[in-house]
Amino acid sequence: MSETRVTALYEGTFSVGLDKVFHRIERDESAAKGALKISLNPILLQHGGKNMLLDVGLGDFGAESHVPVMLANLEKNDLSPEDISEIFLSHLHFDHIGGLATRENGYWELVFPEATIYLSRAEWEKLAKIGIDDPEREQFIDFLETHADLHFVEDGDEPIDGVRCEIIGGHTEFSLAWYFDFGDNHKYLNAGDVMNTKGAITRKYAAKYDFDGKASQQKRDELIEFSKENGYKVLAYHDNRENIIEM
Numbered sequence: 001m002s003e004t005r006v007t008a009l010y011e012g013t014f015s016v017g018l019d020k021v022f023h024r025i026e027r028d029e030s031a032a033k034g035a036l037k038i039s040l041n042p043i044l045l046q047h048g049g050k051n052m053l054l055d056v057g058l059g060d061f062g063a064e065s066h067v068p069v070m071l072a073n074l075e076k077n078d079l080s081p082e083d084i085s086e087i088f089l090s091h092l093h094f095d096h097i098g099g100l101a102t103r104e105n106g107y108w109e110l111v112f113p114e115a116t117i118y119l120s121r122a123e124w125e126k127l128a129k130i131g132i133d134d135p136e137r138e139q140f141i142d143f144l145e146t147h148a149d150l151h152f153v154e155d156g157d158e159p160i161d162g163v164r165c166e167i168i169g170g171h172t173e174f175s176l177a178w179y180f181d182f183g184d185n186h187k188y189l190n191a192g193d194v195m196n197t198k199g200a201i202t203r204k205y206a207a208k209y210d211f212d213g214k215a216s217q218q219k220r221d222e223l224i225e226f227s228k229e230n231g232y233k234v235l236a237y238h239d240n241r242e243n244i245i246e247m
Contacts, residue, residue, distance in 0.1 A: 004047040004186040006235070008243035009073040011040035011057045011066055022062035022095065027240060039240040040095060042070065043190065044077060047162070047182050051079055052086045054178065054190045055237055059098030059111070061137070067102045067111060084112040086160065089119040090192025091172045092127055094137065096237070101143055108143040117144075118159050120167065121152035123174035168223070170194045170216030171207075177223065179232070187232040188244075194219055196238035198245055 014022040015031035016038050023032070031037035043054040058066045074080060089097055100117065101108050132138045144150065153159060153176070155167040164179045171193040180188040194216050195201060201224060206213030227234055227247040234245040 004045075004182045006046075006188060006233075006244055007044040007077060008041040009044055009053075009057075009070065009077075011042065011069050011073070013037065013039045013240060014062070022058055024062075024064065037240070038095070038238055040066075041237055041239065041243045042073075042099065043235050043237065043243065044074075044079075045180060045188065047180075047186070050085045050160075051083050052088065053084055053112070053115070054088050054235060055090055055096040055192070056087060056099035056111070058095045059100065060102055060104070061094045061098040061140075065102065065104055066099060067104060070099055070111065081112050082114050084115045087112060087115045087117045088163070088165075088178045088190070089117065089176070090178065090190060090237070091175045092119065092123050093172070093193070096192070098140075100148060101140055108139065108147075110148060116149045116151055118151050118153055118165070120165075120174045120176050121154060122167070123172060124150075124152060126173065168194055168219045170212055170219050171210050173211050175211075185231070187230065188235055189223065189227055189232040190235040190237070191219075191223055192237065195223060195234055195236065197236050198239050198242050200236070201234065201245065201247075 012024050013027045015025050015035045016022055017032055017035035040057050042057050045052040057070055099111055102111055153165050158164045162180060162182050166177045168175055168177045175192050175194055177191040204217060206217050210216045236243050236245055
């Protein structure tokens, strides 16, 4: 069996207020009054000669470009952006997809030019239908549609061996959970922002920022039970410290 390696690529910790701008703070620093404290951790999953990313960070859509941090994190793992073979997106909020492309050189470029990107067809179609009230973000989406290798998935699809998706909703209407089953002790679940921190697993809540907070909690309960019964580790994208959680 191929060796499996999972690494959290810590992008930083941020204070996010009503302006929705990600302002970098120290890991142990408190967020500004009335703001949320959020850490970003794209997950690098290596198996069978593949270098896969689960969500890709904020990219250029913060108070600074996050792409240099991503590139430095890859270099620490002896990888280049061209080495990334697959990207699995949990949903289409920009703190999860912004790292797909950058304008650091003055024009849009793919950060991971060799990657196949798997994402929800329903969520992409909804985004196209409702549009984006931000010219830069709209240009970003248009660029991805014409230049990125986008592969759209439906509920229950298995795009590559050992990988399955499920539409779970909750955080967004069509949020995905990704299941990675590479054999005993190598089973991982990424449920995006439905289970994004260890605290989300240990407490009950209905978040106002969710599309449907009650549905998120119901799905969390189901995914927690499933993970415990089937030996899955939860990959927590927004946790400040613990991103691979033993259930």
